[in-house]
Amino acid sequence: MTTDAVTTEEQSVDAAAGTMAPSRAAALWSAIDRFLNHAGDWLNPILVKETRQALKSSQFTITFVLVLAASWVVTVGVVAAIGPRIFYSAEGGTLLAWYYAVLAFPLLVVVPLSAFRSLTAEREDNTYDLLSITTLKPWQIISGKLGSSMAQMAVYFSVMTPCLAFTYLLRGVDVPTIAILLLYTFFWSLGLSMVGILLATLTTQRFAQVFILVGFVSWLLFMFYCGVMWGYGTAYYGRSMLGGVGSGFWIVLGVIATSYATFFALAFFAAAGMITFTSENRSTPLRACMVVQQAAFVGWMAAVWISGNFRLEFVLVMIIFAGLYWYVMGTLLTAERPGLSQRVRRRLPQSFFGRMFLSWFNPGPNSGYMFVIANTTLIVVLGMFAIAFGEITSGGGRGGNPTVEEVVDTMVIGWGYIVGYLGIGLLIISALRRIAKVTMLAAVLIHLLLLLAGFGIPYAVKSMSIELREADYSFLQITDPIFSIRHIFDGGVRGDANVLLILIPGVATCVLLLNMPQIIRELRVVREAAPTRVLQDEAELHPPPEAGPQNPWDEPA
Amino acid sequence: MIRTTSPQIELSHLHRVFDQAHAVNDVSFEVYAGEVFGYIGPNGAGKTTSMRILATLDEPTAGDAYIDGFSVVDDPDRVRRRLGFMPDYFGTYQNVNVYEYLDFFARAYGLAGQERLRAIGEVMEFTLLDSLAHKPIDGLSKGMKQRLCLGRTMIHNPSVLILDEPAAGLDPRARIELREMIERLAEAGKAILISSHILTELAEIADRVAIIEQGRLLAVGSVAEISAGVQSRSTARVRVLRDADRLRQWLAARDDIFDLNITGELAVFTHAGGRESEARLLRELIEAGFSVIEFGAQHKSLEDVFLHVTEGRVQ
Structure with a gap:
């Protein structure tokens, strides 16, 4: 025997044998030693x-x-x-x-x-x-x-x-x-x-x-x-x-704890995904984590909204944060490697409902795009519901700033920007992937450049144009989400808001339709059977339980 | 060698492309249980790349590789349970001794309790590291480190061993020890894929070899088979009693004899043809009435075969 543990064990045994009768202390020490050795295996x-x-x-x-x-x-x-x-x-x-x-x-x-x-x-x-x-x-x-x-x-x-x-x-x-x-x-x-x-x-x-x-x-x-x-x-x-802490302390603590736990989990799965073999499914745990994070965020916002007497500001805060979050996550998800490995295909959902609800959790840039759209749409629906509920409880007489129209417009236009920008980015990435290898970093940079172009080009044109320079807002800036959404809150420009409401979601829907063929192609991948050798190994590793009596009258085999 | 029906290692039309360079280009071969398979080629030929793919450290651009029937791409976790990989570098942890190093890897391979203790004990005994259990690994010699590295590779008793340049930098004694260990592992039924630049040693232990150059497989088979395949001419020696002049005329008249040089009773010449042709030549010499007292053909060593197959482009 050449090992520490065994030597220690032998020494303990020798020490115990050295005395005529093993003392209680030696026996206890030996038991502790054995326990620690055993416990070490679990570490x-x-x-x-x-x-x-x-x-x-x-x-x-x-x-x-x-x-x-x-x-x-x-x-x-x-x-x-x-x-x-x-x-x-x-x-x-x-x-x-x-x-x-x-x-x-x-x-x-x-x-x-x-x-x-x-x-x-x-x-x-x-x-x-x-x-x-x-x-x-x-x-x-x-x-x-x-x-x-x-x-x-x-x-x-x-x-x-x-x-x-x-x-x-x-x-x-x-x-x-x-x-x-x-x-x-x-x-x-x-x-x-x-x-x-x-x-x-x-x-x-x-x-x-x-x-x-x-x-x-x-x-x-x-x-x-x-x-x-x-x-x-x-x-x-x-x-x-x-x-003297009140309920506010515990709510803040709860928000911090929930945010910490969900971001920690996201970072953990992201780090694990980064060192995982490429054929493994690295995306689904992250997507599940994002959904949990969104649920926690919506839950806390709902709590604040209810305790804040259903004020619209909270809905606005929720959709702005959620929009930013899903855009950032969307740039990463649409940058994923296309194609599913055989390993991933073996575990694809098979049933109708499984495919309907879980396919968006499958790895891949197109399912990632749809995953982001589904979540932003859900946020918009929840926002609409919150506004409607607030209006009903207040009897529709709520005035002030922001108005219901402004918040609704922001939600719809924001949705359009996220779907549009991510969709155009995805189309560019997919086209580039046909001629060159596009890494995740490169794909994220493409999204960033696209967004910067959306901000920068209209701004540069506006700055150089004598006519437009003094204008507060022109439709040239329709690609600029911040200016456009801010313009809605300027007040007295319902006509402009209506144009934005038609154009931005309309373009976003067109972009979504352009992406649809590759989304469908990715979704049409079906489960593949595991190779025989894998099934044999699985049976060896996890043998099925022996058939026992099925009822009190069954004779054991 | 135990030749089983299914190979333990299988490379199937393996390709690996780095940017513009085709590091591994359509490589296919199989290694069976109990077989020591030599993988030779010049630096940058694609040996390490193919070995890293087999070890699930890299991914093929096309094709696939299998360990005990499991794809290295789709089932890397199953492959890792069956595979021991010894890279051409020695990864050291600071402030760790020999026992702790092996203990860590035993734990990392999921060995627990008495099973782990037994595995560490067996490996230390096999690699002759018993007396060095508490020595820090930073203080080990190159030979000891290689033995420890081999020990780490086999700590979970894998059925397949992939050894990348295991003898590099070792002194003769350490090489002999390593060779003996590899032979014992093969006898125990393990499939061993080994790359080495020391071709003389590889020739002694390898049942078969594959020669790779610029990512392409040039030859696969036993050294004798490859020699026979590439050897169109050999250097032969014939010594006869008395009839040296007649031998000169007799040999000079033949089409399959070149570069004839006779000194006294000894004729040295280049003979075109394989072993069958050599046997025929000897028979014809005797039938022609020559008193042949010495006949021999110099066969090519693995180094000669390697140089011939790679056309001398060794880097």
């Missing part, structure tokens, strides 16, 4: 490996010692500065602010940066290939890296725990404030680590990685600054974060 391999590495690495040791030294210096320095007031004045908040600054650096800078470097270093050290040909799933690799970040966080928290207890003893801060401060920072650090991992998957080219690294470090330093300021404010002025 993510990457977490185990990186924890082993971290415990031996100089970077971790140096950071750990620096945090310890800094907290010691802060303790001595602040206590000295407070002086005799420490005996009668509540100075816990002052010390907490300083301790938080010490803690924030490793948590908001070192840990996320380590997460980023951990994945990029795999590529630099040529271990990424070795890792990716194991049977670890991409989500296991990502969660292993996140687990490693959490392990590091736990160590830094443990360093600061006695210090934080000391601040409580000094009075001036309560336990919930300290707990919320730490909890927020934990999730903040975890979120930044997730972003770091996602950024690390974006490119394999060295120069691009360096570029991303510089940007990421700058952003982390800014986050550290924000963290310190926020910690200072909370420690000094928060005093008791739960003191």
Whole structure:
């Protein structure tokens, strides 16, 4: 036997045998040892490996010692500065602010940066290939890296725990404030680590990685600054974060938690998708995540709308955010690689309803386009419903700003812009793909250039034309979504609004029809049977359960 | 070699295009269980590209490759369970020792509990790394690293091994050890695809070889088969008792003899034809009354065959 675990086990057995009768302590230790060995099998391999590495690495040791030294210096320095007031004045908040600054650096800078470097270093050290040909799933690799970040966080928290207890003893801060401060920072650090991992998957080219690294470090330093300021404010002025909180606090907390969870999940699946083999279905989990995110967003907006007495502003805010969101997601979804791999085809929905409702979740640029259209249409329908409901409850007498017409026009025209721009972009990408390879980045850039052209060309023409320069709005700017929608809110231009209402959705519908042949082609792909060899392997891996008695009178086979 | 009906490795009209370059161009061959298959070619010929496709690290532009009947494109997860890939570089983790390195990969291949401990133990014993279990891998010699890399490759007991230049940079002793390990693995029924620049060693262990150049497969078969296929002329030696002058005239009169050179009783010449033709020549010499005391034809080594097939364009 050559392994650690076995040796430990043998040693335990030897130790136990050394005494005439195995003592209770030895038996207990042996049981704990066996349990830990067994528990270790359930841990993510990457977490185990990186924890082993971290415990031996100089970077971790140096950071750990620096945090310890800094907290010691802060303790001595602040206590000295407070002086005799420490005996009668509540100075816990002052010390907490300083301790938080010490803690924030490793948590908001070192840990996320380590997460980023951990994945990029795999590529630099040529271990990424070795890792990716194991049977670890991409989500296991990502969660292993996140687990490693959490392990590091736990160590830094443990360093600061006695210090934080000391601040409580000094009075001036309560336990919930300290707990919320730490909890927020934990999730903040975890979120930044997730972003770091996602950024690390974006490119394999060295120069691009360096570029991303510089940007990421700058952003982390800014986050550290924000963290310190926020910690200072909370420690000094928060005093008791739960003191006197109303329902607004919990609603805001709920909104933040929902947004965090859904964006975290989106980043997680995106990172896993980036390192997944190309024949795998990388799009469906992301699309499911987007739907959940939209549902959560609509739910919270509905809650705010109801608590805000059905005000139209909330509907307007909802459609603007949803429109921006779906345009951004649409540029990514329509940039997906065309064609479905055999692996994906084996799992396509087969039933009528399955094909009707789930085909939009299939990977591919055209289904992605339809997915975005379906979701924006749903948002428009929900918006219409909200407006109608508001009108009924108010007896149709609601006036003020914005008006019902303005909000409805914005929804319809906004829908037209999203469908139109994404559709034209998709047509260009599809045409280019016939003659050249179009990467996802190139496809997104095409969408961006198209949008910029829509903004920039009319603006340039208007600026150069003596007649149009002074005009507030002309139909030349119909390709400019911001000017056009703003024009609706200018008031007294119903005629213009009607023209926009006909033209923009009309053009968008034409673009959609132009895309329809390739959408139909993508949707007509049907499920393919798995090869016999795959079925054999599946049967070996997951054998069907043995046939047992079907009812109390059945005899066992 | 155990020749089973279905191949363990199968490349089917494999193509891989990078921008304008056709790195792998319509390559097809099969490797069976228990077979050591040599994959040789000059630098940039497409060996590593095809091996990376087999290892599910790259995707073919056209065609497909199969490991134990599973497509590397459509079923990479099933392929990975059956495949051990040793690339031509050694991926090291910092602050990790030999045991921890193997333990990580055993866990990554889903081995747990006693099964993992047993696998690590067996691999360390096979690769003679028992005594180095707690040595940091950064401090290992090249030979030890290669053994560890081989150990990592076989930690999950795969049925197929793909070894890219495993002997590169090794000293003679380490090469011999590696060769013995590969032979033992083949005896255990594993299909082994191995690329190497050390052709003499490859010739000793490979049951069959494939020669690739500029992405195209030039020849596939045993060294003898390929030699026979490419060998139109061989260098022959004949030593006779006394009749040297008559031998000169006799040989000079033949159409299949070139570059004749006689020194004393020894004639060295180039003979056109294969082995059958050599046997016929010997028979005719004896029938012509020559007292032949030495007859031999110099057959081409794998290096000669490689140079001949690739027409000397080795980079």
